[in-house]
Every structure is written in structure tokens, then in C-alpha cells.
Amino acid sequence: MRFAVTIFPGSNCDIDCIHAVEDVLNASVTPVWHQESDLSRYDAIILPGGFSYGDYLRTGVLASFSPVMEGVKKAAREGKLVIGICNGFQILTEVGLLPGALRRNSRLKFRCNFQTLRVENARTPFTCDYEQGELISIPIAHGEGNYYCDDATLAELKRNNQIVFTYAGENPNGSVSDIAGIINREGNVLGMMPHPERAILDWMGSKDGARVFTSMLQYWKENCGAA
Numbered sequence: 001m002r003f004a005v006t007i008f009p010g011s012n013c014d015i016d017c018i019h020a021v022e023d024v025l026n027a028s029v030t031p032v033w034h035q036e037s038d039l040s041r042y043d044a045i046i047l048p049g050g051f052s053y054g055d056y057l058r059t060g061v062l063a064s065f066s067p068v069m070e071g072v073k074k075a076a077r078e079g080k081l082v083i084g085i086c087n088g089f090q091i092l093t094e095v096g097l098l099p100g101a102l103r104r105n106s107r108l109k110f111r112c113n114f115q116t117l118r119v120e121n122a123r124t125p126f127t128c129d130y131e132q133g134e135l136i137s138i139p140i141a142h143g144e145g146n147y148y149c150d151d152a153t154l155a156e157l158k159r160n161n162q163i164v165f166t167y168a169g170e171n172p173n174g175s176v177s178d179i180a181g182i183i184n185r186e187g188n189v190l191g192m193m194p195h196p197e198r199a200i201l202d203w204m205g206s207k208d209g210a211r212v213f214t215s216m217l218q219y220w221k222e223n224c225g226a227a
């Protein structure tokens with residue numbers, strides 16, 4: 001399985017994501033600069049966290065016009081796995097691959113701490129290695145993680161089981177319905193504010209994020225490819 005990790009000016013979690021793929025999966029992973037647009041060689045695309053373009057104008061909005069996003073949209077249309085983590089999630093909402101938007105945290109503070117999440121849907125390519133309803137510990141690090149969508153969109157997300165992770169206990173940012181991560185209707189594009197790549201080894205304080213990556217490999221082996 002071949003992974004790509006996109007890099008925008010201001011990305012800062014790209015190396016961590018590359019390590020996660022290498023250390024957890026021992027799979028092939030290639031950093032892809034945002035000016036490239038051909039992602040046809042890859043089976044899965046990771047949009048990492050950070051501050052693309054310094055979060056200028058609105059977080060994720062300038063990155064949404066980068067050439068690489070044409071490749072990301074094509075990959076998504078073809079059913080390939082696409083995951084946006086934190087700033088990656090913000091970019092995916094800006095290009096319309098995921099509904100809703102990420103707003104400033106309700107208390108207008110950058111939050112950086114471990115957070116307990118509930119796995120609301122363990123039947124996705126990104127969560128099939130978790131138990132339904134499992135509580136996991138994964139860090140957050142954002143100033144704009146306050147997920148918002150209108151009532152009709154929220155009803156649709158609920159109806160189609162598109163809410164994948166919620167904050168259990170404290171809601172750190174004011175997200176509607178405690179949403180921490182959602183998937184698209186087709187089930188191949190995930191956005192999540194918490195950072196699974198920061199919770200893959202014991203010394204990090206939790207290994208609960210590793211199964212986002214093992215889920216992707218497991219799904220791909222069962223549905224798409226051989227090795």
C-alpha cells in the first residue's frame with residue numbers, strides 16, 4: 001500500500017505522519033509538495049496538520065487552491081482513502097470534500113492536550129480496528145477545531161453514520177454534537193481534529209492513534225490490493 005503525505009507551506013505534522021506510516025505499518029510513504037497534482041501513484045493520501053499559509057485569511061482556505069488539491073479530489077472521486085488531520089480536516093472542508101466548517105474554539109484559546117474520544121462508527125476504513133463505542137485517548141492541538149454545520153447537515157451526518165469520533169467528557173472547542181471527526185457519505189474521506197500520529201508509541205502517552213493507520217491498511221488489504 002502506497003501512502004502520500006501532502007506538504008503545504010506551513011504544514012508541521014508531515015514528518016510525524018510519515019513516521020506513523022513507516023513505524024506502525026512499515027508501508028511505503030512519499031512526501032508530496034503542494035505544487036504537484038498527480039497523486040495517481042498512491043493508494044491513500046494523508047493531509048497533515050499545521051498552519052498552511054500561516055492560517056492567513058481563514059485556516060485551510062489558501063491551501064484549498066493548491067494544485068495538489070486537484071489530485072486529492074480526483075483520488076477521493078476514485079474511492080481512494082483520504083484522511084485530513086487537524087489542518088488537513090480544515091482544508092477538506094474548504095474544498096467541499098467534507099461538509100461543514102471549523103471555526104475558532106469557543107473560548108478563543110489554542111488547546112493542546114490529550115482528549116478522550118468515543119469511536120462512534122467502527123465500520124469505516126479508518127476505524128475498523130477499533131471497537132464500536134470504544135473510548136480512546138488522542139491529543140488535540142488546535143485553535144480552530146470548533147466544528148459547525150447547519151441542522152439539516154447535522155441530521156444527515158447522523159442519519160448516514162458519518163460522525164466517526166466524538167469528544168467524550170469535555171468538549172474542548174464547542175463543536176456541534178461534540179464532533180471530533182466525520183467521514184464523507186461515500187465513506188472514503190475522513191477528517192478529524194485530534195492527531196492520531198501523535199499517539200502511536202508508549203512513550204507518547206498513548207498508542208490509541210495507531211489503529212487509525214492499521215485500520216487503513218487492513219481495509220485496503222481486504223478490499224483493494226494484495227500487499
Ligand SMILES: NC(=O)CC[C@H](N)C(=O)O
Nearest residue numbers: 049050086087142143144
Ligand atoms: N495542529 C494543527 O493542525 C493546527 C490547525 C490549525 N491551524 C488551528 O490551529 O486550528
